[in-house]
Amino acid sequence: MTTLLPDLPTTAVPAAPGADRVLAARPSLRDTVNQTLAMAWRATKKMRRNPEQFFDVTLQPILFTAMFAYIFGGAVSGSVADYLPLIIPGILAQTALTACMATGTQMREDMDKGVFDRFKSLPIARIAPLAGPMLADLIRYGTAATITILVGIAMGYRPGGGVLGVLAGWALTIFAGWSLSWIFAWLGTVARSAQAVQGIGMMIMFPLTFLSNAFVPMDTLPGWLEAFVKINPVSHVVTAVRDLMNDGNVTVQVGWALLGCAVVVAVFAPLAVRTYFRKM
Amino acid sequence: MTATPAVHATGLVKTFGAFRAVDGIDLEVRQGEIYGVLGPNGAGKTTTLKMLATLLPIDGGHAEIFGVDVRREPHRIRQLVGVTGQYASVDENLTGTENLVLFARLLGQSSRQARRTAADLLGRFGLEEASDRQIQNFSGGMRRRLDLAASLIARPPLIFLDEPTTGLDPRTRGQMWDTIRELVAQGSTILLTTQYLDEADQLADRIAVIDRGRKVAEGTPDQLKESVGSSTLHLRVADRDQTTRAASIVERVLGEAPVLTPEAGGLNIALTDANRTADVLIALRQGDVDITTAAVRQPTLDEVFLTLTGHHAEDDHADDHADDHEEVA
Ligand SMILES: Nc1ncnc2c1ncn2[C@@H]1O[C@H](COP(=O)(O)OP(=O)(O)OP(=O)(O)O)[C@@H](O)[C@H]1O
Ligand SMILES: [Mg+2]
Numbered sequence: 057m058t059t060l061l062p063d064l065p066t067t068a069v070p071a072a073p074g075a076d077r078v079l080a081a082r083p084s085l086r087d088t089v090n091q092t093l094a095m096a097w098r099a100t101k102k103m104r105r106n107p108e109q110f111f112d113v114t115l116q117p118i119l120f121t122a123m124f125a126y127i128f129g130g131a132v133s134g135s136v137a138d139y140l141p142l143i144i145p146g147i148l149a150q151t152a153l154t155a156c157m158a159t160g161t162q163m164r165e166d167m168d169k170g171v172f173d174r175f176k177s178l179p180i181a182r183i184a185p186l187a188g189p190m191l192a193d194l195i196r197y198g199t200a201a202t203i204t205i206l207v208g209i210a211m212g213y214r215p216g217g218g219v220l221g222v223l224a225g226w227a228l229t230i231f232a233g234w235s236l237s238w239i240f241a242w243l244g245t246v247a248r249s250a251q252a253v254q255g256i257g258m259m260i261m262f263p264l265t266f267l268s269n270a271f272v273p274m275d276t277l278p279g280w281l282e283a284f285v286k287i288n289p290v291s292h293v294v295t296a297v298r299d300l301m302n303d304g305n306v307t308v309q310v311g312w313a314l315l316g317c318a319v320v321v322a323v324f325a326p327l328a329v330r331t332y333f334r335k336m
Numbered sequence: 337m338t339a340t341p342a343v344h345a346t347g348l349v350k351t352f353g354a355f356r357a358v359d360g361i362d363l364e365v366r367q368g369e370i371y372g373v374l375g376p377n378g379a380g381k382t383t384t385l386k387m388l389a390t391l392l393p394i395d396g397g398h399a400e401i402f403g404v405d406v407r408r409e410p411h412r413i414r415q416l417v418g419v420t421g422q423y424a425s426v427d428e429n430l431t432g433t434e435n436l437v438l439f440a441r442l443l444g445q446s447s448r449q450a451r452r453t454a455a456d457l458l459g460r461f462g463l464e465e466a467s468d469r470q471i472q473n474f475s476g477g478m479r480r481r482l483d484l485a486a487s488l489i490a491r492p493p494l495i496f497l498d499e500p501t502t503g504l505d506p507r508t509r510g511q512m513w514d515t516i517r518e519l520v521a522q523g524s525t526i527l528l529t530t531q532y533l534d535e536a537d538q539l540a541d542r543i544a545v546i547d548r549g550r551k552v553a554e555g556t557p558d559q560l561k562e563s564v565g566s567s568t569l570h571l572r573v574a575d576r577d578q579t580t581r582a583a584s585i586v587e588r589v590l591g592e593a594p595v596l597t598p599e600a601g602g603l604n605i606a607l608t609d610a611n612r613t614a615d616v617l618i619a620l621r622q623g624d625v626d627i628t629t630a631a632v633r634q635p636t637l638d639e640v641f642l643t644l645t646g647h648h649a650e651d652d653h654a655d656d657h658a659d660d661h662e663e664v665a
Contacts, residue, residue: 077402077416077493079415079416080412080415081409081411081412083411090441090444091442094441095442097438098427098430101429101434102429102430105470169427169428170421170423170424170426170428171425171427172425173419173425174421174425174426174439174486176390177391177417177419177425178439178442179411179414180414180442184442
């Protein structure tokens, strides 16, 4: 009869007796990091297997950049080429936000799956199944930002900030996406279903992107709208990315954008972790 | 045996709103045994297991696993228990190998160790050919085996199996039984739930019968059989319309109503004294009831179950009845 138990590394303890085992009281920081990386690995596997998950970060930026540039370019800036420096940072913010929404819906879907019961039963850091996908999603924001910038360049966008400015804008977009995704991760942990997350997400996303300076200059808007647009964190991110990519300037707007993102994380990350732990 | 019990639980309670899904269950599982929890749908088997596995908060009572307090030290409990849930808890989007590698890495193995463990377990559970297929394409039996394999990665001393063979064909079921026996032979302790009486009879050293969140009986399979009566007379009447009349005749003779079996025309009569068989048969003959089958045998667990939970379900004084049987062990 073959034995069913796996060959184990020499450090492993025998199957019995259980009472004599040396048990850790809690996962160490190193364990937590390793477990988060393992969960991130799982998320990337799933991404590779469901390439349609990448539609929102690949096709959408291509489509929107081309569409907005050709439709509004002439009207807003006189020509497509003049509109690109305005619209590319806008599209960057918009795609990052769309990608965030998927973070929330997938979190919700994941928690309803049977495999989550196993995660719960394993001696792992409780945060790992939440932190892992959040980490892996950096790939999605990175993809979205890269493709948007490349499409822009292909259409004739010549960022004045040079390579460094573009890289800084790219990095800020990813950071902003990651920060804002905590809002959706929180929604994912409180909502009853993935559809609910999607629905609420849309209601948050549309005003945030369209009621910002992403697509049109602020001074064309009526006063009451301008007031909202001004405090909208997306506007700050868009302006900061424009400053970095078009002028290569680290302006005070960059500071505001970073601060805004930090505030979002400071508020929503603990909320998300708390409701998530209650279900974990 | 003076060793720490693998599971020691007293007065476990779980409420969902006003509904008490688990209503004061005591369990004591000794090291190295297979302990079976037997109960119908909704009895509270899964809920009990989930509380012990830290998957659900315990609402009342106390539980220890190998002397470790379940409520206070969940992280330690998770190092002691391998859980195979009622519904396979593996990742549908990953392959067999990827699933096991993931769990092994979460349990602290390096990626090389993890790959070795995965290959090894897939081999032992006869899943090699499925190692690179996504779980969503697995059959039910393959899922179950993979799920069990996943529970064994850390070689936990205690393994929970929630209805391990529900939905499996007879052959796969037999294989699962062999696997379970083998695990025990290698030193593991097993707490399993089942709705199948023959499964509990086949596998378990001791059994708890639970119904509506309460333990209605506990003991070895033999003790449980004895608690119902030393033997059972099984009768089948020729004309099923006469079943009720046959039952009332039996009741008149023995002073106790027989249990009607699920197949029509069948009666199971618990006999404290096998010599009363003749009295019953004569009474039926005099009452003009034709029978096609008559057999005296040890009661099966099926009948134990029917007697215990059947009465329990009809009886208004369910609690009194439960107490009658609780002292069997
Ligand atoms: N999360 C929940 N919320 C509300 N009620 C629940 C919940 N989980 C279980 N129940 C109820 O608790 C009772 C016991 O459920 P449990 O799943 O433990 O039964 P079981 O013995 O495992 O049954 P089965 O054989 O069908 O698996 C059932 O009546 C069920 O409806
Ligand atoms: Mg169940």
